[in-house]
Amino acid sequence: GAVVSQHPSRVICKSGTSVKIECRSLDFQATTMFWYRQFPKQSLMLMATSNEGSKATYEQGVEKDKFLINHASLTLSTLTVTSAHPEDSSFYICSAPGDNQPQHFGDGTRLSIL
Amino acid sequence: AQSVSQHNHHVILSEAASLELGCNYSYGGTVNLFWYVQYPGQHLQLLLKYFSGDPLVKGIKGFEAEFIKSKFSFNLRKPSVQWSDTAEYFCAVNGLTGGGNKLTFGTGTQLKVEL
Numbered sequence: 001g002a003v004v005s006q007h008p009s010r011v012i013c014k015s016g017t018s019v020k021i022e023c024r025s026l027d028f029q030a031t032t033m034f035w036y037r038q039f040p041k042q043s044l045m046l047m048a049t050s051n052e053g054s055k056a057t058y059e060q061g062v063e064k065d066k067f068l069i070n071h072a073s074l075t076l077s078t079l080t081v082t083s084a085h086p087e088d089s090s091f092y093i094c095s096a097p098g099d100n101q102p103q104h105f106g107d108g109t110r111l112s113i114l
Numbered sequence: 115a116q117s118v119s120q121h122n123h124h125v126i127l128s129e130a131a132s133l134e135l136g137c138n139y140s141y142g143g144t145v146n147l148f149w150y151v152q153y154p155g156q157h158l159q160l161l162l163k164y165f166s167g168d169p170l171v172k173g174i175k176g177f178e179a180e181f182i183k184s185k186f187s188f189n190l191r192k193p194s195v196q197w198s199d200t201a202e203y204f205c206a207v208n209g210l211t212g213g214g215n216k217l218t219f220g221t222g223t224q225l226k227v228e229l
Contacts (some may be wrong), residue, residue: 034216041123043204043219044158092157103217105158 007108023094029097038091050077079103116141120220135190137205146208147188152188
């Protein structure tokens with residue numbers, strides 16, 4: 001079945017560092033990918049829609065300059081958390097639409113900012 | 115805008131007990147409805163979905179859900195739970211009018227099944 005690979009699975013870094021998270025569709029092409037953020041004991045919140053060949057679409061309240069999204073190819077989208085601070089610590093999940101279900105999810109990235 | 119409400123945040127059951135998790139959504143148009151499960155340490159997996167037709171849908175692992183349009187509900191059920199069903203369950207909705215493939219998730223229900 002369709003698989004979405006997300007890397008890295010866990011990142012621990014100092015405040016002020018920029019962190020890049022990759023999301024790849026392994027056996028299918030994805031012109032659209034989604035980035036979610038999940039706080040502890042809360043639901044997934046859609047951050048942005050990544051569009052191959054064009055700018056990402058950000059949800060209300062998400063800082064586009066803070067969370068840079070690049071959809072470089074039909075199988076790769078990256079999320080860069082720029083100048084990360086402790087409040088950016090969270091679980092970030094990407095997904096890509098499939099044929100018979102709306103989205104296939106990656107395993108997520110646990111980001112911890114010290 | 116679409117929203118999803120899950121009323122049970124934590125549920126603890128004994129093996130063989132019956133399960134029903136509530137899910138209500140808010141959206142004025144046609145929707146697709148989903149239940150996802152997240153086992154400890156794993157990614158989200160689709161349990162079942164409703165697009166159209168029979169409002170009672172069967173999913174994997176013995177789960178089923180019933181879409182009641184008049185109540186804006188899509189409750190998840192299983193007649194007899196197993197210890198391996200311990201996981202977090204998310205209800206999600208995809209509004210078809212301008213919603214595209216975007217999903218809105220409920221806050222999740224943590225299910226613990228005790229032996």
